[in-house]
Amino acid sequence: MSDHPVSGLEPPYYTVVFTSLRTEDQEGYADTAARMEELVREVPGFLGYESARTPGGIGITVGYFKDEEAIAAWRADAEHQGAMRRGRADWYERYSVHVGRVERSYGFARG
């Protein structure tokens, strides 16, 4: 029942926190999101992600990356840049991105 290291994530690493509120226009969103998930897995230094969304409310996605280089590579991806432009044009009412260097993490799992 005590806290333990987070499996697969050895500090230091980075969290990219993306919080967003969507518009009513979600045409094409799901396909693009699925494609982005496929693409980001190819980025060297991408360590995983988690995502949650309250129906009718905000969504939070946390990407885990090994270093700044991995984040920069993902940001520079041409297809990702196109998706971000489309997101600003159509899908997002607002969003925030917070890039943090993690020096400490821990977890708990039952049983």
Place this chain on the structure above:
Amino acid sequence: MSDHPVSGLEPPYYTVVFTSLRTEDQEGYADTAARMEELVREVPGFLGYESARTPGGIGITVGYFKDEEAIAAWRADAEHQGAMRRGRADWYERYSVHVGRVERSYGFARG
């Protein structure tokens, strides 16, 4: 339509990312969560939080703090410690906590 600084959050600051999966036993959870929200606002250096939860899936809460001292003060709060114990005993199947120092953030808002 271009990115802007995140209102009220001037780097450096800290994100505390809490991702969790709940158990079926949520008795008392809502009251405790409401009380924790009240309490954390009294912590000097607490800058806000955002939370999302996919029904039947994971929840992600991101707390924003001015510095490590603010995080330590919140962690040391006796009532919060009691809530964390209860969370491990009853409410959470698993959780992870990632404490990150934010050097860079940006946002977008429509219109």
